[in-house]
């Protein structure tokens with residue numbers, strides 16, 4: 301596609317976003333992208349780029365130099381990124397066209413995008429429902445056809461859960477697969493950047509572009525990146541697929557359960573070997589996650605002190621600067637997490653909470669390691685319910701936290717997982733299925749996910 305046609309197409313999209321901001325999916329736009337591309341790349345080279353003509357939304361906790369990176373928080377409202385995240389450099393090199401920064405739960409803490417300081421996001425499949433969170437803006441932008449693909453971040457489910465709620469594909473890569481350099485930290489031992497797409501292949505292509513070792517992120521791992529897009533259009537004969545009994549408890553919605561059971565039968569008919577497995581420590585995952593994630597968050601968010609970044613309330617002395625800035629800048633949920641995290645790390649409670657949570661994390665990792673000695677991938681529902689009502693859980697943090705039961709164990713173990721759409725429930729709301737693979741085996745997620753997308757008929 302030539303630059304001028306591309307420019308006018310993108311311009312139309314930008315105008316729609318700037319005028320109406322459908323679903324409140326975006327927090328800002330990036331109108332210079334095509335001009336910048338044109339000044340940098342020759343037309344004939346561009347045609348060959350991996351993301352030629354592909355439009356992207358970028359979650360607003362990822363740095364794009366010279367542009368705001370608010371994390372949907374008042375405390376960073378006027379903060380400008382001084383450098384590019386590594387994933388952004390990679391997207392630019394691949395010719396991707398970044399259209400805007402997407403709305404999210406403040407600092408990526410939440411499961412519904414209602415904790416954004418700049419208004420909640422609507423679910424394109426039903427605007428009375430939440431899109432999930434925390435990457436709800438990215439999911440809505442892709443599901444609502446405002447962009448082709450998007451980046452989100454997933455600490456406890458923030459890519460897979462909104463993908464499931466909005467009826468699209470979302471991938472949480474292995475911890476260390478994608479550089480976190482330039483991602484605003486929430487819980488550093490759990491955070492990963494990953495792609496959203498309307499098809500498995502689209503998400504796979506974006507993953508292929510952003511994955512790989514980065515000297516600026518010491519937790520990124522130097523393992524070759526396979527060409528994920530080579531794993532589409534394959535069959536799944538001979539693959540062993542584990543079904544963990546713990547993921548089919550009473551909390552699971554009936555329509556979702558029926559759908560997942562139907563898909564399991566289909567997988568078996570298609571030549572996969574289905575095995576019932578156990579991940580015995582699953583029920584401790586949410587508790588361990590909300591201790592580890594909040595502990596790390598309380599430490600990571602200490603840097604927003606009114607001195608170094610963004611908002612600064614400087615009416616009085618130093619203690620007051622800290623207090624007043626944080627009081628004015630952080631929303632309720634972020635404050636709750638900082639308090640919780642500070643508490644579980646404090647002397648006298650550290651052993652009882654943080655230390656114990658770390659031990660549980662180890663056991664959860666071992667559950668997966670043992671399971672993967674027997675099976676190639678694991679298949680589960682992504683969420684216990686479909687998208688819930690706007691306002692339905694904001695006042696009840698525990699209910700909100702429980703919507704992550706099937707996604708947080710994966711972050712604690714560090715393994716990769718994908719959520720793919722598997723039709724709708726009786727109310728027409730999307731159902732998501734989660735496929736989990738061993739460390740650095742994302743290609744298996746692509747293979748099984750793409751097979752289901754193209755062959756499973758509800």
Ligand code: GLN
Pocket residue numbers: 408409410411433434453454455456457458459486593704
């Ligand atoms: N919903 C989870 C939380 O609130 C996960 C968030 C995320 O993955 N960023 O912590």
